[in-house]
Amino acid sequence: xxxxxxxxxxxxxxxxxxxxxxxxxxxxxxxxxxxxxxxxxxxxxxxxxxxxxxxxxxxxxxxxxxxxxxxxxxxxxxxxxxxxxxxxxxxxxxxxxxxxxxxxxxxxxxxxxxxxxxxxxxxxxxxxxxxxxxxxxxxxxxxxxxxxxxxxxxxxxxxxxxxxxxxxxxxxxxxxxxxxxxxxxxxxxxxxxxxxxxxxxxxxxxxxxxxxxxxxxxxxxxxxxxxxxxxxxxxxxxxxxxxxxxxxxxxxxxxxxxxxxxxxxxxxxxxxxxxxxxxxxxxxxxxxxxxxxxxxxxxxxxxxxxxxxxxxx
Numbered sequence: 001x002x003x004x005x006x007x008x009x010x011x012x013x014x015x016x017x018x019x020x021x022x023x024x025x026x027x028x029x030x031x032x033x034x035x036x037x038x039x040x041x042x043x044x045x046x047x048x049x050x051x052x053x054x055x056x057x058x059x060x061x062x063x064x065x066x067x068x069x070x071x072x073x074x075x076x077x078x079x080x081x082x083x084x085x086x087x088x089x090x091x092x093x094x095x096x097x098x099x100x101x102x103x104x105x106x107x108x109x110x111x112x113x114x115x116x117x118x119x120x121x122x123x124x125x126x127x128x129x130x131x132x133x134x135x136x137x138x139x140x141x142x143x144x145x146x147x148x149x150x151x152x153x154x155x156x157x158x159x160x161x162x163x164x165x166x167x168x169x170x171x172x173x174x175x176x177x178x179x180x181x182x183x184x185x186x187x188x189x190x191x192x193x194x195x196x197x198x199x200x201x202x203x204x205x206x207x208x209x210x211x212x213x214x215x216x217x218x219x220x221x222x223x224x225x226x227x228x229x230x231x232x233x234x235x236x237x238x239x240x241x242x243x244x245x246x247x248x249x250x251x252x253x254x255x256x257x258x259x260x261x262x263x264x265x266x267x268x269x270x271x272x273x274x275x276x277x278x279x280x281x282x283x284x285x286x287x288x289x290x291x292x293x294x295x296x297x298x299x300x301x302x303x304x305x306x307x308x309x310x311x312x313x
Contacts, residue, residue: 030050086148159248262283
């Protein structure tokens with residue numbers, strides 16, 4: 001009998017030399033095609049990158065990596081053959097299958113990230129253009145429940161209110177020195193926003209609930225994009241550039257303002273979310289006049305956000 005005919009030892013089931021449990025053991029960088037179904041349209045095909053983890057008790061040496069990959073492949077191949085309406089449900093299905101297949105595991109987690117193409121029209125010339133958004137989905141399964149999360153990371157433009165305030169004061173003093181009347185000065189400054197240093201902003205919005213969050217992915221993307229000073233577009237003719245510049249300088253925001261605007265958008269747009277839905281909001285700006293970046297974030301239940309946004313906290 002050859003060696004391949006013999007029963008091979010399951011080394012991963014052995015007792016480890018150091019009996020310390022691990023929270024997440026698994027695989028990362030797993031690429032699979034996933035289809036998003038659309039009513040009466042062809043599905044959107046995404047190249048998604050997955051991370052899959054199980055928890056490992058202190059008495060077991062290793063996780064079954066081959067078994068993990070077997071479940072991942074089987075589940076995601078099914079997702080390719082049968083388009084899904086919700087990316088987070090794909091993650092939830094994999095997480096639940098992992099929990100069933102690993103008797104030693106009490107919690108599994110699956111996350112995926114993919115580049116999603118959006119179709120837009122430029123703000124002034126209304127020309128068709130495309131943009132990219134990173135969509136993020138995840139799920140965590142235990143014997144009690146499966147929670148799922150859907151979200152996106154988008155880019156936009158922000159203008160610093162502080163630097164704009166300094167420019168406005170400089171313009172006011174200059175106009176005063178030129179003998180312009182105060183009423184005319186204030187009218188001019190109200191109608192013509194003054195310069196401020198601008199930066200590209202990165203907004204991340206994630207919504208997690210038991211089961212799939214009752215939100216539309218495109219609406220979620222819009223909430224994140226609209227939380228910044230202005231949207232940006234790949235295609236921009238001169239009227240579009242003028243529109244974006246004017247809009248952003250008419251709506252200056254700190255990173256803190258962007259996160260608060262996301263909170264306001266979530267409360268306004270997603271009224272069907274359960275009170276215990278967990279909202280993660282992050283804003284990071286690539287500063288133009290500093291070597292560092294600016295960052296702000298908030299994680300809270302939607303019940304807490306509703307109370308704060310509505311002034312009932």
